[in-house]
Amino acid sequence: MVFDAYAARVERLRGILEDRGLDGFFVMVNEGLNWESAYYLSGYRGSSAAFLITKDEGILITDGRYMTQARSQCPFHVEDQGSRSLVEALADFVHATGMKRVGFEASRVFHATYLELSQRFRASLVDASDVMPTMRRFKDRAEANLIAEASRIAASAFLETLSLAGPGMTEKEFAAILEHKLILGGAEGGWGSHSFIVASGPRSAMPHGVATERAFGVGEWFTVDFGARYGGYVCDVTRNVAVGSIDPWAMDVYEVLIAAQDExxxxxASGERRAFEVDRRARSVVEEAGFGSLFTHGLGHGLGLEVHEAPRVSKTSPDELKDGDVITVEPGIYLEGRGGLRVEDDYLIGPEGPECLSAPLPKEFFVIR
Structure with missing residues (x-):
């Protein structure tokens, strides 16, 4: 990502701050938590920092472990917090600028951190937790290309892993080999904050069934929900794999899911922008096939630097889809005691219609023997 992109984002943020009557804004990274927003604005990817945006400059504050890294990644002013706590150093800079009202992400700081902020800050703290999700929701072409490259790597790794899989392999073994192949293929790794879902046999009825020691059995199928991270950005894809042969019931369900995703x-493609209506269109296909009560989650969600971002695509979502949104479309059907399936792909919303960023992975019911 070129430095100009970070400068443009900070300028866009300043416009939001002005509209809200805020003198500044900061994001904090604590033991790696919330690195995404700091990276989005500054390019910095260390595990401890505060990035302060004033009306005139950006200041990244971190400790001695990260100074070389910060100066190489961040185009803004970098400061060593020295012997001070991160909050203390941040408060000193806020006081020195004379800011009165400062926005921050209340939803992204620990309670203990908030108490220290309240104690040390002379400026008023204003919760602006919605600012970063709103900004990060829009994906430019460069961001979409990173998700597409993550998808290409993921597709290759998945197909390589399938070539090594067979009856008796455990869910955990499949997940471990898949992540290893992702890294060898050029990805940073998997999602990091979320484990891959590898659920076989009756366990596939659990939409979030993380991998266990259960072995793949002949005549069963397993569902794999996974993704790669590349350049900070992730893809999110789900495919289904039969062991030996495809169960006729599973094939019927799979065909319904493909039809629902297509709808x-x-x-x-028709220009529908109401998220709940897109969900309704897909859900109606599942309902007409008699599986309506077995589609137990929303149709999709946004993704980017995190696996789950705005917007939300569900039957209760108030969101309007916009150009630049990247969303998953992932209908699923789950029958307790028997199993379930899900088909998931990633789409960039644009003025010319949706673009499938996960197209490199064939959309088929795979079979291993």
């Missing part, structure tokens, strides 16, 4: 994509 959602048609809605997006």
């Amino acid at each position: 959602a994509v048609k809605a997006l």
Whole structure:
């Protein structure tokens, strides 16, 4: 990512601050938590920092472990917190600028950190937790290309892992080999904050069934929900794999899911922007096939630097889809005691219609023997 992109984002943020009557804004990274927002604005990817945006400059504050890294990644002014706590150093800079009202992400700081901020800050702290999700929701072409490259790497790694899989392999073994292949293929790794979902047999009825020691059995199928991270950005894809042969019931369900996903994509292509309506269009296909009560989650969600971002695509979502949104479209059907399936792909919303960023991975019911 070129430095100009970070400068443009900070300028966009300043416009938001002005509209809200704020003198500044900061994001904090604590033991790696919330690195995404700091990276989005400054380019810095260390595990401890505060990035302060004033009306005139950006200041990244971190400790001695990260100074060389910060200066190489961040185009803004970098300061060593020295012997001070991160909050103390941040408070000193806020006081020196004379700011009166400072926005921050209340939803992204620990309670103990908030108490220290309240104690040390002379300026008023104003919760602006919605600012970064709103900004990060829009993906430019460079960001979309990173997600597409993550998808290409993920597709290759998945197909390589399938070539090594067979009856008797455990869910954990499959997940471990898959992540190893992702890294060898050029990804930073998997999602990091979330484990891959590898759920076989009756366990596939759990939409979030993380991998266990259960072995793949002949005549069963397993569902794999996974992704790669590349350049900070992630993809999120789900495919289904039969062991030996495809169960006729599972094939029927799979065909319904493909039709439901296609209906959602048609809605997006037609210019439909109401998230709940896109969900309804896909859900109606599942309901007409008699599986309506077995589709137990929303149709999709935004993704980017995190696996789950704005907007939300569900039957209760108030969100309007916008150009620059990257969303998943992932209908699923789950029958307790028997199993479930899900088909998931990533789409960039644009003025010319949806673009499938996960297209490199064939959309088929795979079979291993």
